[in-house]
Each structure stands twice: as structure tokens, then as C-alpha cells.
Amino acid sequence: MLPPPHDNNAPIRLTDNDAALAKLSAVRQKYLTDQFIQHFVPRSNNQLLIVSLGAGSDTRFWKLATSSQKDCLSAYVEIDFPEITMKKAMSIKKNKTLNDVVGDVQLGRGGSALSSPLYHLLPADLRLDPSVALGSLISTENGPSLLDPSLPTLLIFECVLVYMSPQESNRLLEWFQAYFSSQNGAALGAIVYEMFGLGDSFGRVMVSNLKTRQVSLPGAEPYPTLESLPSRFLNLKFTAALALTLKDIRRNYIDAEELARISKLEMLDEVEELELVLEHYAITWSLSLSGTGLKAPWGDWGLKRKQQQQYD
Ligand SMILES: C[S@@+](CC[C@H](N)C(=O)[O-])C[C@H]1O[C@@H](n2cnc3c(N)ncnc32)[C@H](O)[C@@H]1O
Known part of the structure; x- marks a missing residue:
């Protein structure tokens, strides 16, 4: 297949996306009223992609997918060593309680990978070069890639980076950061x-x-x-x-x-x-x-302290 011709107008067209996103964010903050803009911004309905690295036997996906927040989830991806993902994939396949939440599942990579409409389990050693270890996250071989740069994405590292060298964990974070900023x-x-x-x-x-x-x-x-x-x-x-x-x-x-x-x-x-x-x-x-090209004052974000909660 021929590479697409160089498109000089693409960066200019992208400014429309920026403008629409900025308008949507102004509407959400109640600076403006516009009930229609959300329909022009791709995936604007607050959906989130979650990638849990070193997920082990974590059950957060099942809790989220059966909670009132389930519609916020665009996809949930878990990654761990193949020995761990194989065991987890087997449990999901065999156990009705787990399976009912996940829906139609397909096993892959010798039983160490599992995919379903919302939930995906992937084997990888996170210490290796991410462009190889996590290549399947951005592969478009069998349809759209799992990582979607147009979706707000949350990476969860629960007791996992501590087992890797600082160089390895930095390389991993850099890989995600570069993917999102370059796109x-x-x-x-x-x-x-x-x-x-x-x-x-x-x-x-x-x-x-x-x-x-x-x-x-x-x-x-x-x-x-x-x-x-x-x-x-x-x-x-x-x-x-x-x-x-x-x-x-x-x-x-x-x-x-x-x-x-x-x-x-x-x-x-x-x-x-x-x-x-x-x-x-x-x-x-x-x-x-x-x-995103967005800038915001981040001095005051985070958890709410107890005293503040009482007056809210
Ligand atoms: C302490 S457990 C935490 C599991 C889970 N995040 C939780 O909090 O319930 C650490 C997990 O990280 C995984 N892990 C550690 N180093 C890893 C690596 N290099 N590649 C993939 N997984 C790794 C382990 O296999 C294990 O499942």
C-alpha cells in the first residue's frame, strides 16, 4: 500500500478539534451554554480507557463494570507476566460470575491473552522495550488499536514499578507519554x-x-x-x-x-x-x-480534605 501523500492541511484542520474541545470544556465548566457541541466532539461523553499494569489478580474491572460508573468505561486493559495472565484468563473463562460481567471472550497467545468487548488481558514483561512488549496495545492488525489517543486514559501501577529498575519504569512511562503527545x-x-x-x-x-x-x-x-x-x-x-x-x-x-x-x-x-x-x-x-495543548492551573487539584468535605 502506498503511504498517504503528505497533507499540509492536516495541522490546520486539527485546530477545529482543539476549538471544539475548548468549547466543550467551557460548557462543562458552565461558562457557556451549548447543548449541541458534545455531539461534534469525538468520544466526548466522558469515557475513559484504563490500563492496569502489573494487574495480578486485581478485581477492579469487575467492581467498576458492575457499578453505576460502568458507562464511563470505554475499555479496561490489564497487563502482567504471561504466567499470571494465563491463570487469570482461565479463571475468567471458567467462572460464571467473572464471565457474565466480561461477556463474549476470546483467548489468544496460547491462552495467556484474553479479549472481550470491554475487557482485555495481555501478557508482557514490563521491563522490556515497551515498543516490543506493548506493541499489541497499538497494533492495528486486527482492527482499531486498544490504545486510543483520542480517549482520556488512566494508567494504574499498583505495587509494580517498585520491582523494576528506574530506567525500565521511566522508559515505560515515557512510551505512553510520547504516544499521547505525538498524536x-x-x-x-x-x-x-x-x-x-x-x-x-x-x-x-x-x-x-x-x-x-x-x-x-x-x-x-x-x-x-x-x-x-x-x-x-x-x-x-x-x-x-x-x-x-x-x-x-x-x-x-x-x-x-x-x-x-x-x-x-x-x-x-x-x-x-x-x-x-x-x-x-x-x-x-x-x-x-x-x-491536548490545554493548560490549566493544577495547584489545587486532588483529594478533598475532611474539613472541606463537611462544608460541601
Ligand atoms: C504486588 S502484585 C500487585 C498486583 C495488583 N496490582 C494489585 O495491587 O492487586 C505485583 C504484580 O506486578 C506484576 N509484575 C511485577 N513486575 C512485572 C513485570 N516486569 N512485568 C509484568 N508484570 C510485573 C507481578 O507479576 C504481580 O502480579
């Missing part, structure tokens, strides 16, 4: 939940306990403090990033009734010990708008 794509978000600050005595015990199970945590080394966590994203030119420790989240962002309920379940009397653990875990979240 004038939609917003790309990422959430990382994992341990950090392992240079103190608590951290050293954790590291040596894991060593006895032949598990190392090279990914924690560049992140000795909470302040260092957003740099993972900001150094890769993400637009904004923030991090909170679980200790802070527990203290300042969880309702008092919920805390009381959990405390009873755990019969918790040593809060200091719990807090020592929780201050070594953090949630970092980030947003890249580089493909």
Missing part, C-alpha cells in the same frame, strides 16, 4: 501506589525481609522522601503530579465514621505502629496534557 492525544493520567522512603530502619527491615524471598525493590531507590515522588512524572514532562502518604490520607481524608468502623474490625490499639507502616506507602498521581 495530539487526550489527557493521560497515571496513579502509582507503592512503598517509598526505604532508607530508614523500617525500610531496611522491609527490604531484607523481601530479600529472603528473592524479591528486590530497585524501583524504591530514587524515592527517599514524599517530595521526591512527583519528580518521577515531572522529570518526564508530565503537566502536574502530587503525592500523599497513606498516613496522611488516613488522618486527613477518610471520614471519621469509616475510620471508627475499620478500627473496630482490626481492634486497633497501636495507631503509632500502623502509622509507621502507612508513612512508607504513598499514592502518587499525575496528569499529562502535552498532547
